[in-house]
Amino acid sequence: xxxxxxxxxxxxxxxxxxxxxxxxxxxxxxxxxxxxxxxxxxxxxxxxxxxxxxxxxxxxxxxxxxxxxxxxxxxxxxxxxxxxxxxxxxxxxxxxxxxxxxxxxxxxxxxxxxxxxxxxxxxxxxxxxxxxxxxxxxxxxxxxxxxxxxxxxxxxxxxxxxxxxxxxxxxxxxxxxxxxxxxxxxxxxxxxxxxxxxxxxxxxxxxxxxxxxxxxxxxxxxxxxxxxxxxxxxxxxxxxxxxxxxxxxxxxxxxxxxxxxxxxxxxxxxxxxxxxxxxxxxxxxxxxxxxxxxxxxxxxxxxxxxxxxxxxxxxxxxxxxxxxxxxxxxxxxxxxxxxxxxxxxxxxxxxxxxxxxxxxxxxxxxxxxxxxxxxxxxxxxxxxxxxxxxxxxxxxxxxxxxxxxxxxxxxxxxxxxxxxxxxxxxxxxxxxxxxxxxxxxxxxxxxxxxxxxxxxxxxxxxxxxxxxxxxxxxxxxxxxxxxxxxxxxxxxxxxxxxxxxxxxxxxxxxxxxxxxxxxxxxxxxxxxxxxxxxxxxxxxxxxxxxxxxxxxxxxxxxxxxxxxxxxxxxxxxxxxxxxxxxxxxxxxxxxxxxxxxxxxxxxxxxxxxxxxxxxxxxxxxxxxxxxxxxxxxxxxxxxxxxxxxxxxxxxxxxxxxxxxxxxxxxx
Amino acid sequence: xxxxxxxxxxxxxxxxxxxxxxxxxxxxxxxxxxxxxxxxxxxxxxxxxxxxxxxxxxxxxxxxxxxxxxxxxxxxxxxxxxxxxxxxxxxxxxxxxxxxxxxxxxxxxxxxxxxxxxxxxxxxxxxxxxxxxxxxxxxxxxxxxxxxxxxxxxxxxxxxxxxxxxxxxxxxxxxxxxxxxxxxxxxxxxxxxxxxxxxxxxxxxxxxxxxxxxxxxxxxxxxxxxxxxxxxxxxxxxxxxxxxxxxxxx
Ligand SMILES: Cc1cc2nc3c(=O)[nH]c(=O)nc-3n(C[C@H](O)[C@H](O)[C@H](O)COP(=O)(O)OP(=O)(O)OC[C@H]3O[C@@H](n4cnc5c(N)ncnc54)[C@H](O)[C@@H]3O)c2cc1C
Ligand code: SF4
Ligand code: FES
Numbered sequence: 001x002x003x004x005x006x007x008x009x010x011x012x013x014x015x016x017x018x019x020x021x022x023x024x025x026x027x028x029x030x031x032x033x034x035x036x037x038x039x040x041x042x043x044x045x046x047x048x049x050x051x052x053x054x055x056x057x058x059x060x061x062x063x064x065x066x067x068x069x070x071x072x073x074x075x076x077x078x079x080x081x082x083x084x085x086x087x088x089x090x091x092x093x094x095x096x097x098x099x100x101x102x103x104x105x106x107x108x109x110x111x112x113x114x115x116x117x118x119x120x121x122x123x124x125x126x127x128x129x130x131x132x133x134x135x136x137x138x139x140x141x142x143x144x145x146x147x148x149x150x151x152x153x154x155x156x157x158x159x160x161x162x163x164x165x166x167x168x169x170x171x172x173x174x175x176x177x178x179x180x181x182x183x184x185x186x187x188x189x190x191x192x193x194x195x196x197x198x199x200x201x202x203x204x205x206x207x208x209x210x211x212x213x214x215x216x217x218x219x220x221x222x223x224x225x226x227x228x229x230x231x232x233x234x235x236x237x238x239x240x241x242x243x244x245x246x247x248x249x250x251x252x253x254x255x256x257x258x259x260x261x262x263x264x265x266x267x268x269x270x271x272x273x274x275x276x277x278x279x280x281x282x283x284x285x286x287x288x289x290x291x292x293x294x295x296x297x298x299x300x301x302x303x304x305x306x307x308x309x310x311x312x313x314x315x316x317x318x319x320x321x322x323x324x325x326x327x328x329x330x331x332x333x334x335x336x337x338x339x340x341x342x343x344x345x346x347x348x349x350x351x352x353x354x355x356x357x358x359x360x361x362x363x364x365x366x367x368x369x370x371x372x373x374x375x376x377x378x379x380x381x382x383x384x385x386x387x388x389x390x391x392x393x394x395x396x397x398x399x400x401x402x403x404x405x406x407x408x409x410x411x412x413x414x415x416x417x418x419x420x421x422x423x424x425x426x427x428x429x430x431x432x433x434x435x436x437x438x439x440x441x442x443x444x445x446x447x448x449x450x451x452x453x454x455x456x457x458x459x460x461x462x463x464x465x466x467x468x469x470x471x472x473x474x475x476x477x478x479x480x481x482x483x484x485x486x487x488x489x490x491x492x493x494x495x496x497x498x499x500x501x502x503x504x505x506x507x508x509x510x511x512x513x514x515x516x517x518x519x520x521x522x523x524x525x526x527x528x529x530x531x532x533x534x535x536x537x538x539x540x541x542x543x544x545x546x547x548x549x550x551x552x553x554x555x556x557x558x559x560x561x562x563x564x565x566x567x568x569x570x571x572x573x574x575x576x577x578x579x580x581x582x583x584x585x586x587x588x589x590x591x592x593x594x595x596x597x598x599x600x601x602x603x604x605x606x607x608x609x610x611x612x613x614x615x616x617x618x619x620x621x622x623x624x625x626x627x628x629x630x631x632x633x634x635x636x637x638x639x640x641x642x643x644x645x646x647x648x649x650x651x652x653x654x655x656x657x658x659x660x661x662x663x664x665x666x667x
Numbered sequence: 668x669x670x671x672x673x674x675x676x677x678x679x680x681x682x683x684x685x686x687x688x689x690x691x692x693x694x695x696x697x698x699x700x701x702x703x704x705x706x707x708x709x710x711x712x713x714x715x716x717x718x719x720x721x722x723x724x725x726x727x728x729x730x731x732x733x734x735x736x737x738x739x740x741x742x743x744x745x746x747x748x749x750x751x752x753x754x755x756x757x758x759x760x761x762x763x764x765x766x767x768x769x770x771x772x773x774x775x776x777x778x779x780x781x782x783x784x785x786x787x788x789x790x791x792x793x794x795x796x797x798x799x800x801x802x803x804x805x806x807x808x809x810x811x812x813x814x815x816x817x818x819x820x821x822x823x824x825x826x827x828x829x830x831x832x833x834x835x836x837x838x839x840x841x842x843x844x845x846x847x848x849x850x851x852x853x854x855x856x857x858x859x860x861x862x863x864x865x866x867x868x869x870x871x872x873x874x875x876x877x878x879x880x881x882x883x884x885x886x887x888x889x890x891x892x893x894x895x896x897x898x899x900x901x902x903x904x905x906x907x908x909x910x911x912x913x914x915x916x917x
Contacts (some may be wrong), residue, residue, distance in 0.1 A: 052801045058780065067722065068788050070829055087809060121801040130805040132797045134822035141812030159822055165729055166825060172798035180792040187874040211777055240724040274697045279705055282724045409727060412752050413699075478801050529705070529713040573717055573799045577677060579778040581720060582712065 004257070004652040007439040008112035014659050017116045020440070021483050025490035032057035036220040036453065036491050038205055039063070040247050041191045042421075043072030044164075044470060045170035045453025046226030048477025054183035055174075058483060058489075061218060062175070063190040063207060065242055065584075070172045073228050073240040074473065077164020078285035078406065081122040081157035081470040088145050092153040094118045101468060102152040104337050104415065105433070105461020106611035106627065107661050108260070110312060110654060112440055113458050121471050125157055127478060134169040135159050140379045146402075147290055148466035150337035150666070152397060156366035156467045159408040161285055167470055171477070174250045190216075191584060193512040195223065195254045195449065196504050199312050201263055202449035203498050206508045208516075210584060213511055213577040217505045219498030221489055222448045223482065225251060226473075229432040229454035231264065232590045233599065234544070235536025236269060237429035238283040239261040244588040245595050248436050256444040257637040257650060259437035259457035261598070262603035265464055265612050267430035267546050268294075268341035271413055272361040274597060280430040282413055284364065285406055286466040289334045291399065292423070294341070295321045296353040296362050306355050313355070313363055315420050324348055332666040339463045339612045339625070340666060342427035346545050347623065349426070356424050365422035368394035398465055427545060431469060433460040435611065437637040438653075441484035445637075452476035452486060462611025476579045516576045519586045524569040531566045535559065535589070535596055543600050548616040552604040556621070556645070563593040597644040605649060618664075627662050668755060668775065668848040671763040674719055677776055682734050684776070686765070696756035699724060701733065703755055720779040721744070728752040728893065734835070735780055736767040739830035741891040749830060749893045750754065769835035773878045786877035787845060792846030792867035793873035795849040797858050811857060821855040824848045826894045832895070833888035839880030844888040846874050847904035848896050854907050864911035871908055 009020040023525050039062040043103045050062040064072060067567065070548035078122040086092040097118035101108055101597070125143070129135065135157050136144040145154040178184045187298040193215070196205040204219035230245035231237035252258045269284045269292075297303050298320050303309035324344055326333045336344075346352070355361050371388075374395025378386040396419050400407065400612055409419050414424070430539065436444050436451040438458055443450050452471040460468065544639070566589070608616040608623035618626040635652040669692045676682030698706075701723050708718035724732040733750040737743030743753045758764065766780065778816040789818070801803065817889050833844035850867050851860030859866070882901060889898045 048801065055800055055802075066724055066730070066785060067830065070788070070791075071724055071732050073730075075730050075828075076725045076727060080917040085808070123805075125808045126805040127799075127801060129801050129811070130797065130799045130858060132821075132853055132856050134818055134825050134852065134856070135808075136822075137813060137815050137818045139815050141814050142809050143816070147790070157824075162826060164730070165828075166822070169825060175792065176792040177796045177798060179788075186788075188788075211783075240728060240730065242724050275695055277695060277698045277702045277706065279699070279702050282727050362674070409752075410746070410845055412728075412748060412754070415754075415756065416695065431737060483800075497705055504730070527709050529709065571715075573712055573715070579781065580722055582718060661787055 003519060004437070004650055005439065006652060007441060008110065010423050012116050016112055017119055017405050021452045024487035027490050027493060028030065029057050029446060029619060031493040033059070035059065035492060036061065037222050037224060037485070038218055038220040039226060040073070040323070041226035041455070042069035042175060043074035043221065043226060043229060043453060044171055044479045045122050045474035047072070047168065047175045048474050049224055049226060049384045049452055049481050050184055051171065051178050052176035053485070054178035060178070060184045060221065061187065062447055063192060065189065065191045066186055069175055069186065069188070070169060072168060072241050073551070074168045074470070075165050076240060076431055077470055079148065079287035079340055080467040081124070081167060082148070082155050082467040083125045083157060083471065084155060085122050085125060085144060087376045088154045090153045091156050094470035097121060097155065098108055098347065100151045101459065101465055102461065102659050102665060104465040105463055106625065106664055107629070107633070107656065108610055108654065109459055109461030111656060111658055112423045116480070116580035117459050117472055117475050120475045123479060124232050124471060124474045127516060128167060128170050130171040131173060133159070135166070136478045140336050142164070146287055147335060149286055149341065150332070150465045151334045152592060154637070155288070158287065158437065161287070162402055164201060164340060164470060167474065170234045171474070187572055188274060192445055193250065194508045196508045196634060197254055197446060198317060198502065198504050198578050200448045201244065201390055204500060204505065206505070206512050208512070211579055213580065215509050217500035217509055219500045219505070221492045221498060221539065222450065222485060222587065224450040225436065225455050226453045226477070227455045230595060231429045233431040233535065234531050234539045236273065236278060236281050237539070238267060241280060244591070246588050246591045248451070248625055249591040249595055251444065251446065251449060253640050255446045255640070256449060256646045257437040258434070258598065259635050259637045260434035260602065261599045261638065262543065262606065262610065262613055263433035264429060264463050265338055265433060266342045266427045267338055268365060268427050269412065269427035272424055273358070274425040282428060283428070284410060284425055286338065288364060288403060292334065292364040292366050293323055293325045293368060293542060294325050294362055294364055295332055295374040296348050296355055298322045299509070300352060307357060314367070332642050336666045337422040337463055337465060341547055343614060345427055347426060350448055350649070361424040361426045363422035364425045366399060366418065367422070370399055370419070372396035376385070392409045419612065431464055433457065433462060433464055437635070439485065441530070442481055443484070443488065448488060450481060450559055452481055490515045515587065516583060519572040519583055520576055522570055522572065524571040526571060528570055528572065528582060528589050531562060531570060532589045534562055538562070539596050544618050546614050549604060552600045555600045559593065559600065560645070566590070566593055594644045598638060600637065601644070602636055602648065606632060606636065627663070633661070668696065668758070670694060670761070671760065671767045675767045676719070677781055679778060680775055694755055696754070699726065700737070700753040701751050701753060701757065720781050722781050723751055726751040729828060731830040733770050734782065734832070736769060736835055736906055739792065741835045742770070742893055745896055746890070747893055749828070752856045769831050770880070771834045771840035773840065774834065776832060776913055777814070777912050784829070784836040787829050787831065787842070789877060790842065790846055790873045791849060792869055794862070794869040795853070800863060805892060813856060817855045821852045824852040824855070824896065824900055827896050828894055830893065832891050832893060834879065836887045836891040837880065838885065838887070839883060840881035841882045842874050843882040843901050843904070844875070844892060844896055846870050847900040850904045851900040853905060863907060864914050867904060867907040868911050
């Protein structure tokens with residue numbers, strides 16, 4: 001089997017990144033002007049990378065499929081961004097953030113990468129504040145923090161429940177500044193359709209102008225994929241409707257290995273499915289677990305009464321409630337990591353304690369936080385002997401200030417007032433730890449092709465901690481790629497512009513056009529979403545929160561059959577010219593139908609449980625994930641060979657020199 | 668619920684458009700407005716017809732992509748909601764619903780309900796940023812305390828999602844609310860101070876160049892803005908603009 005070279009620099013963990021930065025080659029400013037970079041995707045990772053490259057002097061072309069870079073899915077991130085600033089003086093440090101992330105990822109990530117992430121994290125906050133990102137502040141005018149799951153410190157910076165929005169708008173402003181200087185050519189409503197390689201190197205892409213339908217060829221010395229995660233393979237997820245795997249998948253088909261595809265994060269606190277019409281799921285930020293307590297009734301009679309409406313949740317006495325996370329994990333309580341919290345919810349619901357009609361919901365309750373805050377606030381305001389109603393009102397105000405927009409969002413969707421009655425929540429697909437395999441330089445197995453942000457697999461192992469995706473996206477874009485890409489491009493200063501008048505570009509463009517023509521000329525009967533929904537159901541039932549050999553094998557067969565049916569029977573209206581969102585969707589679902597199979601294959605081959613990957617065959621007597629470090633301490637890097645079923649598994653062994661592998665315990 | 672939809676159909680930027688009628692049935696009150704359109708489109712595709720094109724992405728009120736003018740209101744009935752957050756429980760069985768795109772000279776129609784809002788990006792490019800390099804060689808974030816009140820106000824202004832409902836609602840198609848939200852955010856923060864004058868002048872000039880109309884203080888934009896961006900921002904921008912005129916004339 002191929003030995004994958006992660007290119008982690010030698011030397012002590014603490015010095016690796018500094019040493020690497022000193023060792024790698026630089027491109028002088030005059031030569032940067034001779035070099036073109038294509039950045040696909042302008043979410044946090046892409047916008048920050050594109051702005052940084054342009055600022056350094058490279059010529060940048062950036063693409064996004066939305067009508068503006070400001071709309072990338074990063075905009076929807078709610079809760080916050082981690083950084084080891086230790087402003088709260090609660091014992092945080094680079095090492096602690098590093099340790100928490102590796103442990104949270106259930107020991108399936110690279111020490112070198114994660115340490116670097118922790119190391120640059122503090123700088124991200126400085127950078128964002130300098131750009132005018134309005135983070136939450138305390139009355140002294142200093143930055144405020146909150147806690148997220150899986151950690152015992154308060155290191156999360158936030159802007160109410162709209163942290164992603166504020167960070168993305170910050171990166172968008174840096175991007176806009178470079179666009180106005182003419183250093184970035186921004187192609188909105190453009191989708192990457194194919195990667196073009198010349199002599200084994202990434203030298204450009206084929207893109208589709210989504211407004212005119214035109215197929216365009218773009219050459220460059222390097223291509224950077226910042227195209228986000230692939231959670232939409234499940235159809236229902238918290239991702240935006242357009243989030244897709246296509247750019248990454250096209251790169252995979254051209255030689256980029258796909259790492260740990262089955263590592264999916266199922267987020268514990270989302271608004272439950274309300275019916276068959278559902279098109280997406282809405283997250284209720286993890287930050288709510290700072291103050292919300294999760295419970296279901298202890299007695300099955302109460303469950304029934306709640307379901308049929310004869311009892312209200314507030315009528316259940318304290319003693320009759322099962323705060324199951326606090327019960328099972330006393331030291332982390334409601335702030336256990338996401339994978340643990342999700343499985344615990346599933347366990348209760350499978351046992352029949354789910355609190356909505358479909359039996360797939362648990363309560364997230366703010367009543368005690370409201371009363372606690374209310375009392376403190378009454379003290380501050382000098383109210384003696386305030387009434388319960390007064391305390392509640394003051395407390396609600398504090399909670400409103402912290403989470404107002406989330407509560408409002410919840411109420412709009414469910415028509416329930418979460419200040420008065422507990423929220424109902426259930427786990428949903430949220431994030432993908434897996435992604436394109438990259439080395440320490442964020443370069444893929446295709447030279448000249450880089451991947452950043454959620455699109456790569458690099459830092460989160462088998463489970464991502466809350467508030468770490470935003471951190472990783474910006475770290476990759478602002479602080480890692482600007483250095484590491486130079487090392488690769490140093491060889492290209494004399495190459496000259498990449499011509500697109502070559503057989504490689506011609507052929508790739510033709511392939512794209514052929515697929516598009518085939519879709520619109522197909523005499524099928526069912527719309528694209530019909531297939532996407534069915535794929536989603538297969539994935540959720542067999543490759544979701546719990547997986548086993550039998551079901552995974554069945555899922556693989558089902559997906560193959562569905563894929564065949566898709567090509568036979570999909571109906572795509574309209575033509576390849578002009579604006580045609582159904583056609584765009586068809587291409588994306590075609591790629592999901594291949595990815596889904598690879599995910600199941602990966603889940604099948606990983607005969608252990610770790611993080612978000614829970615194989616029912618491998619669990620401790622208490623039902624916790626049971627890792628097999630002896631046989632599975634590696635990254636699965638899949639190589640495309642023509643068919644997803646025949647993908648070849650390459651292993652990157654993980655070595656731990658600074659952290660001792662232990663069974664994760666949050667008890 | 669059974670409904671009658673009257674939807675603006677327009678094949679392309681230069682095509683002539685018209686209102687077309689579509690019945691939809693079995694709509695659940697728990698559906699979002701866009702899920703109701705999904706149901707219609709599903710049927711249209713199965714019937715071999717062209718589905719209705721509309722912009723959307725996050726479907727949770729934050730990306731600013733969705734943009735429908737429903738029964739004469741930007742983002743439809745209800746305050747503080749985007750089209751994607753509107754639920755069918757806001758309508759009644761048997762109702763006829765009129766659905767149109769944003770209408771403004773600066774937002775040309777691409778197809779059906781989809782418009783080109785690139786003008787907003789260009790307004791930001793004209794100056795909606797702090798000119799700081801992304802090198803990370805910045806001072807410690809807490810070296811510059813910012814009074815909570817200003818930070819909160821800057822945040823409120825910064826929550827604009829760039830949807831364009833303010834423009835679509837305004838009888839003059841003015842982009843003042845959008846532009847002033849960004850100007851205000853940066854005017855309220857010390858980081859934005861050094862470039863304040865240049866910023867407001869350039870952004871206002873770009874706004875005019877894009878063909879947005881003047882503001883005549885009708886306040887409709889504030890009412891329809893899904894994020895509650897306040898008219899105070901327009902007043903602040905006007906002050907900033909005047910201040911800039913004075914300083915640059917000196
Ligand atoms: C609801 C929600 C809340 C979250 N909250 C948090 C949080 O509080 N803290 C945290 O750390 N993380 C959070 N996350 C995770 C985090 O938001 C994402 O992982 C992160 O924003 C991804 O950023 P990105 O730049 O990698 O990709 P994205 O922001 O998804 O951007 C992808 C870009 O690629 C473009 N693109 C995609 N495909 C193509 C193509 N084929 N051609 C051209 N362009 C393409 C898109 O247009 C877009 O510009 C949350 C996620 C969700 C869903
Ligand atoms: S000001 Fe309000 S209505 Fe106007 S673009 Fe911003 S969020 Fe939309
Ligand atoms: S779809 Fe994003 S705001 Fe409506």
